[in-house]
Amino acid sequence: MGLLPDEAKVLPPPGIVNRNSLWFGLCGWATAMLHNSLNRRPALKAGVHRQALFITVGWFIGYHLTKYENYKYATLDRDMKEYMRLHPDVFPEKEPKTFAEIVEPFHPIR
Secondary structure, three states: OOOOOHHHHHOOOOOOOOHHHHHHHHHHHHHHHHHHHHOOOOOOOOOHHHHHHHHHHHHHHHHHHHHHHHHHHHHHHHHHHHHHHHOOOOOOOOOOOOHHHHOOOOOOOO
16 A cells, blocks of 8 residues: 555556655755765766665655645545535536626727
């Protein structure tokens, strides 16, 4: 089962490049840089393999956090729509307005 239940498999997967993946990948790289600095090594040149590993781990964590976030928002939306369906008196349907009713009439000033 893991982090997500089986019903989360129905949702479409998030994009490979998303804000959480980028952010956690950057944090992983910064962690490798900080580790190099604390051990008095050249920050960019030492341990490039470790930098790549930390970026990959951060990217993986960010991707799966995005999947979890999408699942939580989908369940909230589902519950909200179910509540609205069960209580139609609280949420009456409004009559749709046309665009002309919303926008004020246009009178050019010359």
